[in-house]
Amino acid sequence: RPIALAxxxxxxxxLKWIVRGIASSTVVLGLLILFSTIVGWLYHIPVIGRVVEAxxxxxxxxxGIPLVIITMxxxxxxxxxxxxxxxxxxxxxxxxxxxWRGTRSQAALQDELAIQFGHDLTADETKELEFMExxxxxxxxxxxxxxxxxxxxxxxxxxxxxxxxxxRLLSEARLRQQDVGNETTNDQHLLNxxxxxxxxxxxxxxxxxxxxxxxxxLGYDDSKIAEMMRGVRNGVxxxxxxxSFSAGVS
Numbered sequence: 001r002p003i004a005l006a007x008x009x010x011x012x013x014x015l016k017w018i019v020r021g022i023a024s025s026t027v028v029l030g031l032l033i034l035f036s037t038i039v040g041w042l043y044h045i046p047v048i049g050r051v052v053e054a055x056x057x058x059x060x061x062x063x064g065i066p067l068v069i070i071t072m073x074x075x076x077x078x079x080x081x082x083x084x085x086x087x088x089x090x091x092x093x094x095x096x097x098x099x100w101r102g103t104r105s106q107a108a109l110q111d112e113l114a115i116q117f118g119h120d121l122t123a124d125e126t127k128e129l130e131f132m133e134x135x136x137x138x139x140x141x142x143x144x145x146x147x148x149x150x151x152x153x154x155x156x157x158x159x160x161x162x163x164x165x166x167x168r169l170l171s172e173a174r175l176r177q178q179d180v181g182n183e184t185t186n187d188q189h190l191l192n193x194x195x196x197x198x199x200x201x202x203x204x205x206x207x208x209x210x211x212x213x214x215x216x217x218l219g220y221d222d223s224k225i226a227e228m229m230r231g232v233r234n235g236v237x238x239x240x241x242x243x244s245f246s247a248g249v250s
Contacts, residue, residue, distance in 0.1 A: 031063055190228065
């Protein structure tokens with residue numbers, strides 16, 4: 001009996017893989033037929049026809065193989081609920097750890113800014129200071145160029161600020177940047193900008209693109225920008241002892 005059971009187990013395992021192989025081939029073939037039908041009207045065009053035909057085959061493989069793998073993985077996990085439960089718990093623990101670390105990093109940055117500017121910053125103050133850092137960086141090589149003014153005003157419109165508020169912030173940024181006693185370097189302005197953006201806990205993709213665009217204009221590549229952002233998050237880059245401007249500009 002044990003020999004018979006072992007033989008049956010081997011047979012069923014082999015049969016299972018044969019069925020999986022046939023099913024995988026069927027899925028890929030079905031997708032290939034679908035894509036070929038959709039783009040079939042392009043086949044008569046010279047050169048493009050061959051490209052389209054190759055593209056349909058590649059698309060069928062690119063979609064069909066992952067789909068088959070996902071389906072087989074899901075079936076395996078359903079058949080082994082303990083493994084599925086372990087993966088779910090691991091995923092939940094990872095998400096909780098990421099949220100905890102993000103909250104702790106955000107609180108540390110807010111404490112640094114409170115020390116730097118002398119009081120806890122409100123969300124509006126943080127955005128105003130962030131805007132002024134951008135403005136001072138934009139005029140680091142002289143006054144604002146038309147494209148830089150357009151960029152700053154677009155940033156302000158994203159935050160739905162009134163025109164008079166934008167003009168006041170730009171005026172103060174110009175005064176601070178032209179102050180002969182202001183020794184804040186571009187690097188410090190950029191680090192302040194990153195710190196302010198990360199501290200409010202609500203960094204939009206647009207803000208991240210703005211930081212990268214500004215940093216690239218100063219000569220930083222993407223790896224250096226990522227390194228600076230990690231350094232700010234981990235407390236490696238400390239804020240300058242004196243603020244480059246006063247918080248709470250209205």
